Amino acid sequence: MRQSQAAVLERYRVLRGDFTTEPFEAGWAGEARWFVQVLETSQPSTRLVVTTQLSPDGLHWCDAEVETQVAEGTTILTWPVREFGQWLRIRGTVEDEGSAKVQIYLTLKE
Template identity: 80%
Template sequence: MRQSQTAVLERYRVLRGDFTTEPFEAGWAGEARWFVQVLETARPDTRIVVTTQVSPDGLHWCDAGCPTQVVAGKDMISWPVREFGQWLRITGSVEGDGGSAKVQIYLTLKE
């Protein structure tokens, strides 16, 4: 039987400007999937742009080579990550004039 885990990295957090999630150690997993759910936005033109990052030690980071993801308005997006090594996080920014967004961010992992 495969093992799995879901990590809730952000719950009802209000994002403004640039942000980075807490790093998550996932070296045991063979695959991962991000979920970013926007619950509320301050303005209708608000969008969130996110990039997956990887790290060998949880201290030094680089982009994972995954396409940049964009979520606009109240929506949820998801994307897979493979061959990621040891640590995962996402970094991004909230775009739009004076925009903010309340989000939930999940990372699911499978062995």
């Protein structure tokens, strides 16, 4: 039987400008999937731009070789990450000097 885990990294957090999530150690997992749910934005034109980052130690980060994700308005984004090493997090920006209330989940499978 495969092992799995779901982690809620942000719950009802209001984001402004540049941000990163807390790092999550996931070296045991063979695959991961992000879910970013935008619950509300300060303006209809507010965009949330996010990318996955990887780290060997939870201290030093680089962007993963996955596409940058863009959310406009209230929506939910999801994308897979494979061959990621040890640590994962999201780096992002809320554009147009706006804000976005989000929930961010990371699901992992062995």
